[in-house]
Amino acid sequence: MRTGRLVLAAFASLRRFKLRSAAMVVGSFVGVAALTLVVSVGGGVERKVLSTVRQIFGERSVLVVAGGSNLLTGPRAGAARLTLEDLEAVAREVPQVEAWDAQQILPAAPIRRAGPSTTGEGGPSATARVVGQTERSPRVWSRTASGGAFFDAAAVSSSARVVVIGETVARELFGSEDPVDSEILVGPVSFRVVGVLERFGTDVHGMDRDDEVVVPLTTAMRRLLNVDTIAGAKLLVRSSARTEAVGREVARVLRERHGLPPGRPDDFMLITDVQVRKMVGNVQRVLFLFLPLAAGVSLLAGGAISAALMLSSVSARVSEIGIRRAVGARPEDIRLQFLLESASAALTGAVAGVAVGAALAELAARRMQLGSVLSVRAVLLGLLASLAVGLAAGVLPARRAAALPPAEALAARG
């Protein structure tokens, strides 16, 4: 009964001091909105990064990338080039490599649907990434054809002009028609569509991975790019082996083939799951430490404002405290009142902050194509954090108020 009345009285106090209460509510609102936004979006980004990393990298693989690891200056002139033969040698000499696929990439190429005329003029066109891969790509990259079929080993060895196209390309060129067995032009070269790639979506960089076409590696090298090198490769490692150790073996084979004396840096780059995990860890640190920390700081700033306002409120309400003590308020009743005022102002702001933060997070997520990101964790975190800050902000003022001797408080002006 009594406690219920005291709680109601605290709310009544908040209503009576509207301006002060509003400032406290806003302080909490801003902090909680920021926290909810950051934690929700962070969670969405993390899921996206992890799923993309899993899609591209998988659990047990080593990526080989042509060129040294000196990203600032790019590949050095005269550096030995990464070739298909290098990878064949690696597969031969490192028995822990279970399967591998090499890649060559043309970042953007004009693609047209071959029209009814023999010249192909007039068909719908698009621009897409062209990737050359081997027939082992579906296994190694875990991405096969969902319609039609992926090309086979014969297509690779004969540099056949066949292509598997991504969904975006298929939609742009063929609309709702089935593209399989149609002809398309990649640059000036005509290809027969044999399949449609499984849907991938956007990757970590926001790149639409359905806006690409895959041709046999040898076709890409000879007919499209006119090179005898590859851009990189992905090695699947046997489950019994450690990827780091395999990575060292691969490096040894490649250095030997490239004739690198000890002391010279690698002219290729190896990425193992250890490095990927480190990279993901860095991303997670940003998402779950630094960003929430920044949001937390704004919540704390709101709390500090609340504490200052509550303290000045106690000074301004000394006489009220004296009256309450005179009519029978116990010191702990006074303490409770000020704690409740501070905490309920914080919570009110927090509820609004969670709502607005969540709405902003959904909006941001839609723009970043993260799907729905609203998390119960973010909501609970926001509410609990603001409650804690609100209580903390009220502790000192409440204590000060409760410690006032009644006769002295009554004698005060105001």
Add this chain to the structure above:
Amino acid sequence: MIELRDLRKTYTPKGSATVRALDGVSLRIERGELLAIVGASGSGKSTLLNVLGLLDLPTSGGVLYDGRDVTGLSPREQARLRNEKIGFVFQAFHLLPRSTARENVELPLLYSERRSIDSLAERALEIVGLADRAGHRPSELSGGQQQRVAIARALVNEPDLVLADEPTGNLDSRTAGEILELFAKLNAAGRTIVVVTHDAGVAKACGRTVRIEDGRIASDGRA
């Protein structure tokens, strides 16, 4: 009902000499009395009232309610005693400016152990003749009306004892007369009332007058 035994209270304000506000006061107050405590300002009469109402503690001596010394009670128990046994009326009214008359009168009920507080405030406002002003804020009431709200607040929890510190000090003489009549009526109904005043007219209206000088009782007489 109440007995004060050799009360002493000394203050030492910062940087000045010790002040003896109460210097050995002993006094018995019987149930149903209407008692005036008079004296010049600084004589210690307000300190006496504060100690009597447990708003302040004596440096030494005892305050006995129904034979029990209450100076040693915890702040919690003292608060409960104030809430249930004592009603206060102050010179400056001491109403909460942003609350209505009803909310002000309800204030002691907030801290009481009562289960239901329905209509008690209205009844107290009726006793002081302000039932129709329940929804008004202090700023919308005259000085006399504000003091009557304060008296309703002092009465709402039906205390045995009402302590009034210069209750008419901020009022004109006609309004002061009304307040004194109200006190007389409450006293006639059996309530013990102690009024601190420096107004001889107020003292005359009381059945007993205790004069304080320099922290001691100078005289104690019945009319």
